[in-house]
Amino acid sequence: MERLPPGHPSSPYNDDMTPKQPVARLKNLELPLHGTEQGSNGANASAAHEPASNGRADVSPAPETSTSAPAASAPGLPAASAPRPPAASAPRPASETSTRPASESAPRPASESAPRPASETSTRPASDISTRLGSESITRPVSESVTRLTPEGAARTAAGGSNGAGGRSRVASSLGATDRLLTRNLLLSAAELYETREPDGVADELADGEPGGPAEGPDGTSGWLSTPTWADTDLGMTDAPDAPASEDGPAAWDTPEWEDEPGWDDAPDTLTHATIDGDPGPPADEPLTGPDGSWEWNGRYLTPDESRIADEALGRCRIAEGRNVFGGYGHSGLTPAMRRIEAQLEHGRLLPDTENGALKPADSFKEKLADLIMRHPDKSAEELALDVHDGIRYTFIFDAEHYADGTLQAHSRLKGSGFDLEVRRNCWQSPEYKGINSRWRDPAHDLVFEVQFHTAASWDVSQRAHGLYEAITDAGTPPEERARLRSIYGEMAAAVPVPRGSGTIPDYRKEG
Amino acid sequence: MAGDIVYFAIVGTGRTAQAPSGLARRRYAGPDGRTPVDEALRRELTWEPDSAIVEWEFGEVGADLVEISEAVAARLAAGWRVLWDDGG
Numbered sequence: 150m151e152r153l154p155p156g157h158p159s160s161p162y163n164d165d166m167t168p169k170q171p172v173a174r175l176k177n178l179e180l181p182l183h184g185t186e187q188g189s190n191g192a193n194a195s196a197a198h199e200p201a202s203n204g205r206a207d208v209s210p211a212p213e214t215s216t217s218a219p220a221a222s223a224p225g226l227p228a229a230s231a232p233r234p235p236a237a238s239a240p241r242p243a244s245e246t247s248t249r250p251a252s253e254s255a256p257r258p259a260s261e262s263a264p265r266p267a268s269e270t271s272t273r274p275a276s277d278i279s280t281r282l283g284s285e286s287i288t289r290p291v292s293e294s295v296t297r298l299t300p301e302g303a304a305r306t307a308a309g310g311s312n313g314a315g316g317r318s319r320v321a322s323s324l325g326a327t328d329r330l331l332t333r334n335l336l337l338s339a340a341e342l343y344e345t346r347e348p349d350g351v352a353d354e355l356a357d358g359e360p361g362g363p364a365e366g367p368d369g370t371s372g373w374l375s376t377p378t379w380a381d382t383d384l385g386m387t388d389a390p391d392a393p394a395s396e397d398g399p400a401a402w403d404t405p406e407w408e409d410e411p412g413w414d415d416a417p418d419t420l421t422h423a424t425i426d427g428d429p430g431p432p433a434d435e436p437l438t439g440p441d442g443s444w445e446w447n448g449r450y451l452t453p454d455e456s457r458i459a460d461e462a463l464g465r466c467r468i469a470e471g472r473n474v475f476g477g478y479g480h481s482g483l484t485p486a487m488r489r490i491e492a493q494l495e496h497g498r499l500l501p502d503t504e505n506g507a508l509k510p511a512d513s514f515k516e517k518l519a520d521l522i523m524r525h526p527d528k529s530a531e532e533l534a535l536d537v538h539d540g541i542r543y544t545f546i547f548d549a550e551h552y553a554d555g556t557l558q559a560h561s562r563l564k565g566s567g568f569d570l571e572v573r574r575n576c577w578q579s580p581e582y583k584g585i586n587s588r589w590r591d592p593a594h595d596l597v598f599e600v601q602f603h604t605a606a607s608w609d610v611s612q613r614a615h616g617l618y619e620a621i622t623d624a625g626t627p628p629e630e631r632a633r634l635r636s637i638y639g640e641m642a643a644a645v646p647v648p649r650g651s652g653t654i655p656d657y658r659k660e661g
Numbered sequence: 662m663a664g665d666i667v668y669f670a671i672v673g674t675g676r677t678a679q680a681p682s683g684l685a686r687r688r689y690a691g692p693d694g695r696t697p698v699d700e701a702l703r704r705e706l707t708w709e710p711d712s713a714i715v716e717w718e719f720g721e722v723g724a725d726l727v728e729i730s731e732a733v734a735a736r737l738a739a740g741w742r743v744l745w746d747d748g749g
């Protein structure tokens with residue numbers, strides 16, 4: 150370059166022999182990825198409304214054993230770990246009822262019908278199924294967990310453990326032994342958190358509270374005269390339970406933290422470091438979609454057909470929820486309807502981050518569908534995909550003083566908006582979960598969705614204890630450990646004041 | 662408590678306790694026989710660990726759980742065995 154004549158495009162010197170400015174290198178101009186990412190279903194992947202999806206591996210104890218103690222005989226009932234009958238290899242109803250071409254609705258992939266590992270093979274003859282009584286002890290080591298191998302995962306299937314998938318496919322997750330120890334430690338940390346953390350509101354933990362709870366108090370509806378009472382409102386209260394003794398909580402739960410969301414100043418300095426940080430490597434346990442369309446995560450597995458069914462159901466949820474292709478909302482859809490209902494409430498409000506948490510993240514949806522498929526063997530995957538009641542979910546928060554009134558008013562507004570109440574469960578007298586959970590149907594989209602009614606205190610506990618809840622409802626958690634965790638959860642829940650009047654709100658389940 | 666088993670019909674949407682979509686049970690184990698062990702019946706007709714009962718106790722509003730007798734549970738399981746053996 151130095152020998153080129155001055156002024157040549159590649160010469161380091163100008164015509165007047167002055168040195169040229171150094172050329173900027175392209176890599177130095179590269180901008181880092183920025184901002185939050187949208188999940189495949191349009192939901193914010195980092196939405197706090199769904200801590201389970203990201204936090205599960207962090208807090209759930211790795212299932213290592215599935216323990217069953219000796220049990221009494223039950224005539225006609227199969228024994229635990231009985232051999233798979235011939236029907237087990239038949240295609241599931243999901244595939245049979247699929248309207249897809251035969252090639253797509255073929256029976257389960259080879260991985261499903263593949264012989265089980267020796268450790269899983271029962272030595273009991275099939276004829277025993279109809280004659281063996283009751284259950285028997287099945288304290289199985291991890292290696293004996295029933296595993297449905299994924300096509301590409303057979304080689305790495307190992308100590309997956311059973312965390313709910315049970316007889317269906319325990320897929321060895323990417324969690325190794327060290328990871329499992331780590332999750333155990335983090336679970337302990339969750340318990341320690343309970344011991345040390347102040348009930349500081351809900352702002353920083355707007356995760357998806359799977360559980361919820363109600364309150365009590367017989368005269369809670371007296372303060373809001375313009376609202377119909379539970380007694381004269383046809384909201385499905387035919388089997389009202391006895392009103393439990395109420396325990397008035399504080400007049401209002403201090404929730405200043407709702408406004409205390411992290412600002413730009415608190416954000417990590419991604420602009421500075423994104424281009425120079427090394428590859429952090431893949432997460433310890435992330436969802437995997439196989440080349441054939443199958444899906445696996447957290448020990449759950451969906452066949453290509455089942456995964457497609459889940460995607461279709463998610464698509465319906467996405468449409469019903471109301472977010473448009475530009476990420477905004479118009480007048481139609483459930484979320485705009487909920488915001489209109491919120492605006493009509495005299496007290497209470499939706500969670501601040503409702504728009505980002507209304508849709509259940511795709512992988513959490515699939516995880517739930519996988520559990521339902523195992524749990525409801527007499528239903529097809531298509532039916533079960535429509536039974537995922539919290540594919541879209543909302544949470545109303547009321548102060549304790551107006552909880553009963555506000556919940557009643559919200560019910561009235563929901564019904565007035567055309568939604569049908571299908572199930573309501575008042576859990577304020579539960580020793581663990583506190584709140585009211587309800588399931589509604591949107592006739593316009595023929596979809597069910599969930600609405601929870603909380604006080605700030607019950608919501609706060611449900612979020613702080615969400616890791617515990619995840620572990621408690623992980624079928625792979627050893628029974629003794631589950632009992633211990635439930636005890637901890639109960640201690641946390643006991644601190645939640647039961648709002649006055651909550652006991653007047655009855656359970657309900659629509660017939661038919 | 663030890664030796665006791667409580668059976669539940671898992672009543673999914675559109676189903677009844679007489680025609681449920683699944684079965685769950687709780688038995689008790691442990692040194693004192695008081696630790697609950699929850700299971701559900703799989704399509705393979707095996708009882709496997711499952712959290713359906715616990716989730717229901719935590720306010721789940723999906724399927725309902727209805728306690729049934731051991732005999733009814735056995736009858737339902739036998740019916741499914743026949744149904745699924747036939748490829749249903």
